[in-house]
Amino acid sequence: MITNRWINGSNRFFNFLLNLYPRDHRDDYAESMRQVFTAQCREAYRDKGFAGVLALWLRVLPDMGYTAIVEHLTSPKASWGLMEPVPNAPLPWKGVFLVLLPGMVYLVSQVAQLTGSPWYLTVYYRAAFFLIIPVLIVWAVTRKFPIWGLIPVGLLFRLVQEIGYQMITLHQDTFSTNPVLNMVLQLARLVNNTNLFIPAGMFLGVSVILAVMYFKKNPMTRGIKIWSSAFALIILAQVAYYISIVIDIIPYEVFRGNEQYTQLFEKANLFDKVSMVIPVIGTAGLMRLLQNNLGYFLYQTMAILLLIMLGTLFTRRHGFFSIFLLVGYYLPVMLVGISWDLGDNPQMLLVMSTAVLLYRALLTLIAPVWMCRTEPLAGKRKAILSCILLALVLHFLMQFFPSMMDGSVNFGNAQWVWSVFLEEMLAVISFLLGAALYQNTINTRIHAPSAEDQSMLLGYE
Amino acid sequence: MTENISPNQPLTPAVFHILMALADGEKHGYSIMKDVEKQTNGKMKLGPGTLYGSIKRMLAAGMIEESDERPDPSMDDERRRYYRLSPNGQIGLNEESKRLDEAVKVARIKQILVCG
Numbered sequence: 001m002i003t004n005r006w007i008n009g010s011n012r013f014f015n016f017l018l019n020l021y022p023r024d025h026r027d028d029y030a031e032s033m034r035q036v037f038t039a040q041c042r043e044a045y046r047d048k049g050f051a052g053v054l055a056l057w058l059r060v061l062p063d064m065g066y067t068a069i070v071e072h073l074t075s076p077k078a079s080w081g082l083m084e085p086v087p088n089a090p091l092p093w094k095g096v097f098l099v100l101l102p103g104m105v106y107l108v109s110q111v112a113q114l115t116g117s118p119w120y121l122t123v124y125y126r127a128a129f130f131l132i133i134p135v136l137i138v139w140a141v142t143r144k145f146p147i148w149g150l151i152p153v154g155l156l157f158r159l160v161q162e163i164g165y166q167m168i169t170l171h172q173d174t175f176s177t178n179p180v181l182n183m184v185l186q187l188a189r190l191v192n193n194t195n196l197f198i199p200a201g202m203f204l205g206v207s208v209i210l211a212v213m214y215f216k217k218n219p220m221t222r223g224i225k226i227w228s229s230a231f232a233l234i235i236l237a238q239v240a241y242y243i244s245i246v247i248d249i250i251p252y253e254v255f256r257g258n259e260q261y262t263q264l265f266e267k268a269n270l271f272d273k274v275s276m277v278i279p280v281i282g283t284a285g286l287m288r289l290l291q292n293n294l295g296y297f298l299y300q301t302m303a304i305l306l307l308i309m310l311g312t313l314f315t316r317r318h319g320f321f322s323i324f325l326l327v328g329y330y331l332p333v334m335l336v337g338i339s340w341d342l343g344d345n346p347q348m349l350l351v352m353s354t355a356v357l358l359y360r361a362l363l364t365l366i367a368p369v370w371m372c373r374t375e376p377l378a379g380k381r382k383a384i385l386s387c388i389l390l391a392l393v394l395h396f397l398m399q400f401f402p403s404m405m406d407g408s409v410n411f412g413n414a415q416w417v418w419s420v421f422l423e424e425m426l427a428v429i430s431f432l433l434g435a436a437l438y439q440n441t442i443n444t445r446i447h448a449p450s451a452e453d454q455s456m457l458l459g460y461e
Numbered sequence: 462m463t464e465n466i467s468p469n470q471p472l473t474p475a476v477f478h479i480l481m482a483l484a485d486g487e488k489h490g491y492s493i494m495k496d497v498e499k500q501t502n503g504k505m506k507l508g509p510g511t512l513y514g515s516i517k518r519m520l521a522a523g524m525i526e527e528s529d530e531r532p533d534p535s536m537d538d539e540r541r542r543y544y545r546l547s548p549n550g551q552i553g554l555n556e557e558s559k560r561l562d563e564a565v566k567v568a569r570i571k572q573i574l575v576c577g
Contacts, residue, residue, distance in 0.1 A: 029517065032513060032541075036491045036512065037509050040491070040494070060508050060510075066510070067510030067511055070514060071514060
């Protein structure tokens with residue numbers, strides 16, 4: 001049996017490198033790997049001497065590096081694990097920590113906003129792009145989408161949606177020396193800045209395709225029917241709201257300077273207003289005004305619908321946890337309706353800071369921890385929906401709080417309250433629709449529901 | 462190699478060649494490695510990480526089994542672990558061989574691979 005300092009040294013270094021693997025893998029296979037390497041090393045030295053050992057190391061080092069990463073990422077016991085689906089079981093604490101990370105970035109940056117530091121907006125616009133990088137690396141290496149990648153995907157979706165809107169409407173004349181970015185800008189320029197109906201229609205089209213795919217494999221439950229109808233109704237309510245807004249602003253557009261006509265217009269009902277306006281600006285003019293206002297609303301709403309439907313692609317692996325996509329989407333929402341100088345009033349600053357931190361904590365800490373650590377599906381659903389509801393109530397109240405306190409805006413403005421109410425309702429219904437879709441997939445595909453889940457489903461649907 | 466291994470799905474080259482190596486009878490890790498090298502005319506040299514990562518996943522998928530028997534304890538290191546093909550692994554090997562055979566037939570029809 002050949003042995004010399006090259007072989008002994010190689011064995012010692014190999015033993016050291018075995019520490020790169022997770023403990024459970026080492027416990028099972030370190031001894032076998034050591035034996036194989038020793039045999040390979042002896043053979044390499046016997047055949048080609050030192051050069052043979054060197055060539056062996058050139059093969060073994062990348063192999064060990066790659067497989068050590070893979071074992072860490074795929075072993076549920078390993079510290080970097082958590083790639084395996086956990087549709088109806090408590091997530092280990094290390095997984096909870098990873099799920100919390102994206103939210104923590106926003107929580108910390110929110111503190112910066114409250115202290116007047118400008119880097120909040122930098123975080124707001126950059127974090128989503130950076131947070132998705134580890135998710136993509138892990139996905140590429142393991143070919144399994146990690147559960148802690150769901151919130152970053154929701155965040156990225158929101159940012160892409162916002163940046164897409166800005167590129168379409170605000171930066172029509174922007175050019176880039178980067179050919180890829182310039183190609184994206186060219187595509188954005190194809191969409192007329194008043195015609196956001198095109199991307200909205202595309203979002204709707206993809207959502208319909210995803211819905212068809214979903215219903216081929218899953219039944220239409222009562223919950224899905226109720227919440228998809230509610231989603232459609234809230235869109236109609238928003239459209240009606242925007243039409244009334246547009247009709248109300250028309251006097252300033254077309255009857256400017258004609259006091260008598262304006263007064264007559266203000267007293268008329270909606271149908272009379274329309275009949276007064278059309279002879280002046282024409283049907284095409286009225287549609288143009290409606291288009292300007294409705295375009296962004298439909299762009300935003302159809303994007304949310306698309307995200308909800310994209311979530312159905314993740315349910316096979318992550319079950320009800322797909323709802324984290326929506327948590328990610330709503331995570332960076334600006335909380336306060338009207339900006340005002342916080343420095344002037346320490347009491348208002350305290351109230352607002354508490355509200356903002358509570359909102360972020362509900363979405364970034366309490367909801368994920370509660371949901372991750374609760375075992376039955378009913379508990380997970382209760383956890384996420386309670387937190388979302390609380391956060392949205394807080395969001396609703398904070399839209400009015402600053403202006404109520406400084407008296408700059410009349411709280412009795414029904415149009416404003418209605419607008420905020422519809423926006424919050426859209427968020428609540430989005431979550432309920434998402435919950436109905438993702439929960440349905442779990443119950444039909446992944447496992448039979450527990451008695452507790454069945455009673456919850458009967459009560460819910 | 463990180464995907465779930467199943468007899469019904471296409472196998473990775475490493476898994477396929479390990480199953481081929483075990484088709485002759487039970488073998489230990491180094492012997493599997495040498496067999497794979499021989500099967501592929503030295504083109505595939507498995508490292509210890511890839512070998513035992515694949516073995517771990519194949520054991521989990523029930524495609525191979527660990528054997529308690531030793532050919533001759535006096536001639537062999539008793540710490541060595543031997544593996545053998547399971548019925549599930551045999552099915553997987555057959556299915557993959559058929560799939561590759563079909564692919565070769567198509568390659569010949571399309572004159573990508575010339576008979577000879």
